[in-house]
Amino acid sequence: KQWYQRRVAITAGTADTEYSLTLQRELRDSCEKERLLLLTMGEQGSALFVFRGPVDVVDRLGKGLAQQLGGKGGGRDGKFQGKFTDLSLIQDAVLFLKDNLDS
Numbered sequence: 068k069q070w071y072q073r074r075v076a077i078t079a080g081t082a083d084t085e086y087s088l089t090l091q092r093e094l095r096d097s098c099e100k101e102r103l104l105l106l107t108m109g110e111q112g113s114a115l116f117v118f119r120g121p122v123d124v125v126d127r128l129g130k131g132l133a134q135q136l137g138g139k140g141g142g143r144d145g146k147f148q149g150k151f152t153d154l155s156l157i158q159d160a161v162l163f164l165k166d167n168l169d170s
Contacts, residue, residue, distance in 0.1 A: 103168075136149075
């Protein structure tokens, strides 16, 4: 089983769409092959998340990640995105990804 040595989890205080798109564009090629990106943005009560990585990993873990964040979302082609409200759940979501990648 492949272990993802390069993992990136970024939390931005505001939901800045331009920042999000620029970051995703810069990391797109490496996310398709070897890197995982979890980007969370926003404030308590109104936040967004984007999860990018190899298609098989994102397909397998995307819905569970959304559940860990207490949110909803959808995706395809190595990108899963959605909304959530409780910022205190971000660390649990990161642990969920780590636990499911370790197994």
